[in-house]
Amino acid sequence: MKPIYEPIIQDANTSFKVESYNAESKCDTAGWHIHPEFEIVYVKNGAGVLKIGSKTYDYENGVLVFLAGNIPHSDFGNNEKKDSEEIVVQFSKEFVHDKLALFPEFTRVNNLIQKSRQVIIFEQSIKGELYNNFDDFKTLDNQGKLINFLSILDRLSKSDAYETLFDTINLSRFKKNEIWRLEEAFEYVNNNYHKNISIAKISLQLGFTTNSFCRFFKKMTKRTFIDFVNEFRVGKAVQFFNENNSTVSDVMYKSGFNDRSYFTRQFKRYQGVTPSNYLKLRYGQLAI
Template sequence: MNMVSLRNRIREPELEHDLGRDPTLGYEPREMHGSLRYLEHGIPTPLVRWHQHEEYELHLIVQTRGKLFVGDYIGHFEPGNLVLTGPRLPHNWISSDPPAGGVALRDLVLQFADAPLRAASSHIGELQGVLPLLERARHGIEFFGMSETVRIHLERIKASHGLQRFGEFLQLLGELARCTEYRLLSTVQMQSFDDDASLAQLSGIVSYLTDHCAEQFTMSDISARAGMSESQFSRYFRRATGNTFTDFVNRLRINRACQLLMETDRYVSNVCYDVGFNNVANFNRRFLQIKGMTPKDFRRQAEGRYGSKG
């Protein structure tokens, strides 16, 4: 392998498919799960790997401590760690203190699809209350003070079938939607709007910024695209995202830098310019401010997301 190909080697998360969800690994038999799929497993297991899938996943740790990897987030977990990840959001939990013989039960997991809930919410008004939760889950949500309540719900879901199981699931979703003690694990978030028009406008702005964040533009350029004066846009954007325009763009660029640092071997200096920063010193300063570590340290720690085989 030459140096160019080595520097651009891609290390993407494994995409999990139904065919790989073998009951011998802890999954329910396919005929049992319906729109919900319950899973529990211990370690060692081949399920502990850097991966993603189309479903939401509610993940409760009941034993061991270690490092948690969700998207570009790196943190610590211990028993009681409760996280909801959204579709295609890569994740992994790597235990650092397993006993020599492993543990029989480390993870309680519930997977559920996006489309059925959104389709049902258009006809069942009560379900619209969970839509903000689903939006937040795209960035990964860590909940606090909920683990015992959620464990009870998960055990009931495991033991039930049909309508009773779905009713337990709806109660669980309601508990999570009402929880105010949580944090998002992504570097960028959007806040909800009460009206669809404002949400659509904001989504269009954020989509444009996301697609073009490596390019050079000013707030004046973006406010003109939105049909607002700079002062109007500044107030609107701050209210909508919780960030100033400059901070939001910096977070988008750092978010993209994290992806490149995790998935390629490109030099840090190259990543800096790839994501739209004009000098390495400013890039390093912003990265440290947002992620709490340098780009080199982030890459080194991120290597742990693969763990060991088993």
């Protein structure tokens, strides 16, 4: 079964993404999916099954797993315990190549990141030791989160208390060219969501005709390219609203929409409320 491509949208002014879930606010399931970002998942407790590439791995009492990008996998968490908790950290290859690689002091961390292509599952002793670090993400500001994340990577890079799910780094037979093209399509949207996005231009850039690109994108993601762009833009709109009490019109243009009624329909489709009501719920007043 071909995995569904999952776009990872970072908050503005951040280098990586952190999300926390519990039994009441569980992660929306993505099913069998793939994304280019590296991922560290901390599951506090409960039993479950990791399904990664061609392998499965049964865990008890939670799990701490680190896997590289472009490895198909299912969701890791479980809802067995009322106090279940899952913390997910995701970061891009640019974070590794453009930031961590600049510092020779991070050699051990970079080696760990390369090792994640084999999928690293850490022992319970390390998982228990790092619980407070993962839990701290919920209360830290962006600067504190980055320092905390580097501390976690430092500790993991010094540990040999782990096993790898794969003996080699050749994890999948999924077509690399298809994954690369999908990554390029996502990067194009990420860099141009605030502009007029041309399907003809991105198709030409990736070596497709317009119709063949649309078929390719639908085959890989189970959705149309326009649907993907609209949801991405709505996600950006939510980020802009959350940063400050901006007007609907300002956020509409910043996130790439040009028509007020169309923006309202798409926002309600993906968020369940209109932009004005979202602002009212968040800030207690309407903004126009």
